[in-house]
Amino acid sequence: MTTASRRPVYLNLLKIKLPIAGIMSIIHRATGVFMFFALPYLIHLLDLSLSGPEGFAEAHAAVHGLVGMVFVFLIMWSLMHHLLAGIRYLLIDVHYGVEKAMAQQTALAVVVAGPILGLLLTGGLL
Amino acid sequence: MSRTASGLKAWAIQRLTAIYIGLFVIYLVGAFTLSPPADFADWKAWMGSPLVSVAMLLFVVSTLMHAWIGVRDVLIDYIRPIAIRATVLGIVALSLIAMGLWAAQALILVRLV
Numbered sequence: 001m002t003t004a005s006r007r008p009v010y011l012n013l014l015k016i017k018l019p020i021a022g023i024m025s026i027i028h029r030a031t032g033v034f035m036f037f038a039l040p041y042l043i044h045l046l047d048l049s050l051s052g053p054e055g056f057a058e059a060h061a062a063v064h065g066l067v068g069m070v071f072v073f074l075i076m077w078s079l080m081h082h083l084l085a086g087i088r089y090l091l092i093d094v095h096y097g098v099e100k101a102m103a104q105q106t107a108l109a110v111v112v113a114g115p116i117l118g119l120l121l122t123g124g125l126l
Numbered sequence: 127m128s129r130t131a132s133g134l135k136a137w138a139i140q141r142l143t144a145i146y147i148g149l150f151v152i153y154l155v156g157a158f159t160l161s162p163p164a165d166f167a168d169w170k171a172w173m174g175s176p177l178v179s180v181a182m183l184l185f186v187v188s189t190l191m192h193a194w195i196g197v198r199d200v201l202i203d204y205i206r207p208i209a210i211r212a213t214v215l216g217i218v219a220l221s222l223i224a225m226g227l228w229a230a231q232a233l234i235l236v237r238l239v
Contacts, residue, residue, distance in 0.1 A: 032196045039193070039225050047232040049166075050173060056166035079151060086144050093141070124159040 021107040027114070028085040031078035038075060064126060072126060077118030084110040084117075140195045143188040150185045174237045182233050190226045194219065 010016075018026070049059035062068045088106050091097050097106050163169035172178055197218050205211040 029196075029200060032193075033200060036193050036197050039189075043225055043229045043232070046229060049169060050232050050236040053166040056169060083148055083151065086148060090141065090144070121155060121159070125155070125162070 019107075020104050020111065024085055024088075024107040024111050027081055027111065031082045035075065035078050035082065038071075038078075041071075042075070069122065069126060073118055073122040076121040076125070077115050080117040080121070081110060081114030084113055136195050139191055143192040146188045147185065147192060150181060150188075170236055173233065179233055179237055183230060186226055186229045186233070190222045194222055 045059050045062065048055040048062075050056075063072055088097065088110055091106075092103070097103055157172075163172055173182065198215060201211060201214055201218070205214060
């Protein structure tokens with residue numbers, strides 16, 4: 001059986017043109033991994049804010065600084081993309097939105113809504 | 127347990143935890159946006175109330191399980207050599223347990239003081 005090993009393999013990531021659902025799927029993974037790496041800082045903020053009035057003020061100041069605001073935006077974008085993409089996957093599990101046209105539309109909607117909701121929530125939260 | 131059943135179990139846990147995390151995140155973000163805690167006393171009263179506290183602890187456990195299954199799937203896709211894969215998976219597992227205990231400690235301590 002040499003057939004399998006002779007198949008052409010073409011994995012130039014810069015030249016592969018992914019469909020929108022593929023792009024959405026990669027962002028779902030990337031946001032998940034990003035939020036995993038953000039967990040220690042998020043727990044640190046929770047711990048700090050619950051440690052007392054000084055800690056609360058410190059945590060409040062941290063998320064209201066420039067770097068903190070960018071961080072909150074990235075977390076909110078990730079969270080919203082991951083949540084919306086997750087809802088889309090659950091709907092596909094129950095056979096809703098499986099057809100190509102619908103699947104492409106919902107994937108595009110998730111990719112576009114993520115940063116918009118992220119920005120709105122960052123504004124609403126801070 | 128067979129490999130198929132174990133994969134199916136992970137699939138089911140990923141969805142069950144996703145539903146809880148999703149609903150709770152919507153509640154958290156909503157509550158924070160509509161009535162943000164004014165000061166420490168306010169924040170402590172909210173996070174220290176029995177219902178929110180237990181819901182937060184359940185959120186922590188759900189997030190850790192969800193993150194474990196998700197990160198595990200990504201690592202198994204990208205790390206082929208078994209020794210490196212096992213080492214990284216071990217580090218991730220211990221890190222997640224440590225983070226869970228850290229968060230739980232903060233949430234429980236605030237109810238005691």
